[in-house]
Amino acid sequence: MRPAAPVTSSRDLPHPAREEIRLEGVLHALSDPMRLRIVRELAAGAGDELSCSHFDLPVTKSTTTHHFRVLRESGVIRQVYRGTAKMNGLRQEDLDVLFPGLLASLLAAAGRQATRLGAAG
Amino acid sequence: MRPAAPVTSSRDLPHPAREEIRLEGVLHALSDPMRLRIVRELAAGAGDELSCSHFDLPVTKSTTTHHFRVLRESGVIRQVYRGTAKMNGLRQEDLDVLFPGLLASLLAAAGRQATRLGAAG
Numbered sequence: 001m002r003p004a005a006p007v008t009s010s011r012d013l014p015h016p017a018r019e020e021i022r023l024e025g026v027l028h029a030l031s032d033p034m035r036l037r038i039v040r041e042l043a044a045g046a047g048d049e050l051s052c053s054h055f056d057l058p059v060t061k062s063t064t065t066h067h068f069r070v071l072r073e074s075g076v077i078r079q080v081y082r083g084t085a086k087m088n089g090l091r092q093e094d095l096d097v098l099f100p101g102l103l104a105s106l107l108a109a110a111g112r113q114a115t116r117l118g119a120a121g
Numbered sequence: 122m123r124p125a126a127p128v129t130s131s132r133d134l135p136h137p138a139r140e141e142i143r144l145e146g147v148l149h150a151l152s153d154p155m156r157l158r159i160v161r162e163l164a165a166g167a168g169d170e171l172s173c174s175h176f177d178l179p180v181t182k183s184t185t186t187h188h189f190r191v192l193r194e195s196g197v198i199r200q201v202y203r204g205t206a207k208m209n210g211l212r213q214e215d216l217d218v219l220f221p222g223l224l225a226s227l228l229a230a231a232g233r234q235a236t237r238l239g240a241a242g
Contacts, residue, residue, distance in 0.1 A: 022234070024151075024153060031152055113144045
């Protein structure tokens with residue numbers, strides 16, 4: 001018998017360290033309407049973590065999982081398991097240290113566009 | 122013999138109108154290191170148009186052409202023929218009207234990253 005692996009670390013998901021985050025990767029992550037919507041919802045939550053199941057996106061579950069993975073691997077969000085739920089939070093501090101003002105500017109642009117196009121604000 | 126086509130209009134390149142520009146498209150355009158570099162050089166030129174041949178990118182000519190096309194079709198740059206040269210300019214006013222402050226914020230982030238990674242500023 002193998003010794004039981006520590007319950008938490010075995011399910012840890014890979015994240016780039018702050019210094020590994022690249023602007024190009026962040027912009028690629030935000031260049032998709034669904035991913036931009038996820039980030040806007042997380043930002044509106046004022047720092048609260050949201051579970052993947054909170055998001056009701058008009059795409060399949062596997063596509064949703066893909067979008068969260070792109071956001072995690074680019075350094076835009078942090079994903080952690082809490083019990084059976086995968087929880088998501090914006091890496092606001094990391095992004096603000098690397099690129100001061102950028103996230104706020106991107107969110108403002110996204111909000112402005114949503115208003116202009118008549119989508120849900 | 123066919124009548125000669127008007128020299129200018131026959132070579133006009135398609136551009137999105139300002140209201141057709143989408144944030145997602147702009148971010149996708151800027152999510153590539155070569156395209157980000159082109160935009161930084163255009164921004165450093167303070168409104169001056171630069172010819173494609175001005176840019177000495179470490180990629181093939183056809184890849185360079187592709188990058189300029191992505192930038193044009195997303196609404197980030199305007200490309201016009203002047204004589205035999207294809208000239209490129211940032212659509213700064215259009216972007217500033219749609220997304221106030223975003224371009225400046227993106228350029229600042231790109232500059233900060235270049236400094237941090239020790240690339241040519």
